[in-house]
Amino acid sequence: MKKSIGIREMIFPDPVMIVGTYGEDGRANAAAFAWGGTASADPAALSVAVRPSRYTYENIMLRKAFTVSLPSPEYVDECDYFGIVSGRDVDKFEKTGLTPVKGEFVDAPYVGEFPVNIECEVSHVLDLGAHTLFIGEVRDVKVDEGLAGDIKGLWQSSRILTYDSHALSYLLPGEEIAKAFSCGLRFK
């Protein structure tokens, strides 16, 4: 039997996206977002949902660029901090000791220590009410050198974090139980 639990956001899993931007004063900022995902293959694009009250919103609107850095487990405390305080009040890179690296292709900084960094230019801005959905066209992806040789195994080897927005938990990637375009063939 099914039970209605009403109208609510309800996708699992969410990514842990650390969005890097520059402020009007040129100061690097990083903030945590869990809502969004891949948006298109060509041009490669992703989405991230940002409340207009956020400092990151202001910064993205100003420079039409941002980065997304994806964290490995050793940085979970830093990620969480990036989601707790506002870059209006504090220099989060300074506080955590992490390194803002100027994007090579876009006017935004990424987190140098995180294993995956995606440089994006804003292609669309979609006002959806509580959140604005930014579509970022990917201009480059950088990964730790040791990971570049095995893109297929990258998520498991770097153990990129997952977010559970109902439990408010950070999760490791789980066990692989099946291969796509394979296990379903039995119904053909």
Add this chain to the structure above:
Amino acid sequence: MKKSIGIREMIFPDPVMIVGTYGEDGRANAAAFAWGGTASADPAALSVAVRPSRYTYENIMLRKAFTVSLPSPEYVDECDYFGIVSGRDVDKFEKTGLTPVKGEFVDAPYVGEFPVNIECEVSHVLDLGAHTLFIGEVRDVKVDEGLAGDIKGLWQSSRILTYDSHALSYLLPGEEIAKAFSCGLRFK
């Protein structure tokens, strides 16, 4: 050291979203999509990226409605099958024996056996090139009755699948390593 791996889609993790639609002939269809995510809190909305060549695209454009059903591990083969064949050629519900249930609030069917079902009405259609991003405003969420009492624990107890689009693997939810709005407080 960082190494550029070029322009590509690069978000991890992706959800396993089984999108339910009706065809022009009224036949229920289900298809697998991994690109998208939560898009806004109010009104609650999600995104799903669909290639215009897909049967699902045609169906969504026709009725401006779809559902997203999220699968537990025992249905991984069915999910995979939903992504392998086209509803133009075959009745996927019939082949898998799963049950299409007419949405209560939208003109689209959901997968009765899956633990979470989200009914959506299309609010925005964004042409991004290879993919069109549909924004679905949530009209209702239904879950298996046994799960409704503990929304916070729902993802872990129902073990909703995660997709790794580089390894082409289905994953279980991983271990919780930290709580949000908590572990980062040490930097304050």
